[in-house]
Amino acid sequence: MAVLIAFYSLTGTTRTVVAELARHLRADIEEIRCERYGISFRGWWRAAADSWRGRLPPIAPATHAARNYDLVVLAGPIWAWHPCPPLRAYVRRERADLPETALLLTHGGSAGQQSLDALQAWVGKPPKARVTITAAEMKSGTYADTVAHFAQTLRPKPAPAPVPLAVDQCAG
Template sequence: MSDHRVLVVFFSRTGTTRMLASTLARMLSADLEEICDLAERRGPFAYLRCLVDSWRKRPAEIVPAGLDAAQYDLVVVGTPVWAGSASAPVRAYLLENRSKFRQVAFFCSFGGLGSQAAFAEMRALAGKAPVAQCNVRAAEVRRGAVGALLVLFVSALKRHLADHEALEWTC
């Protein structure tokens, strides 16, 4: 894995996706970058803004990335699922960086339904298929019950980077 540069990039409104991203970055010996939204996303009115952005498929205004995605062999992008969609900040990041991705993988945290629709949206926004994707229920993250799932996801990513084969893996 040391021959390959990996970036884990994420947005997190409540901290759940942040916990997943931090764990994944440690497991992959990857660089970690948080997508910073210029809009306030905490509180009841901000929650409504999140829903409206999701329904309208509107990207957020974000702080420019500090790390250049083009410098990485694999960019692992994480999002919370908002109303069956990728979060607006992740939508913006994928649009801004799609020409820089060599390979991508996706992960998401979700409370109910919609992770597969969010992955389909992320695939379209990134302009390429992910080498692997992993969806995790937010309640399982809070309980600390996702270790085995993340080990499988990380193993698939490492195997892909080592073998350079066209592997598509979903958990």
């Protein structure tokens, strides 16, 4: 199963989580690049305001074609109670080419489920799985267990063992 993880990260948390997930799934990684936000008071203010208003920022062209994969994991942080705008811009641009998806959001501890719902609505179809990871999980290190479990739910299920034929069926 070919897996692509498309992610945006401003301060590095989602990047750390994605590296762990990619190790489990042997996935390719597409970093969504966006110049509009930076690590400064002004940059954070702009990030929160854009997220709140639903503004779509410009993002760099993708380096991996989503349509070449069986599964695309969409990952990024929550800003101002919504998935971050660069992730939204990516979904808007790639939506027609997205195969099955899975959703992963990192956050400080609020608006996790409502943000997953919003991301799912942008994608327009139910994901194979979805998960949030909090700052507390990052701090305690338990995020690694959450990621391992998430990866497990995304792996293809092994085909059922063939049912042995009864002797009279073999004889024809």
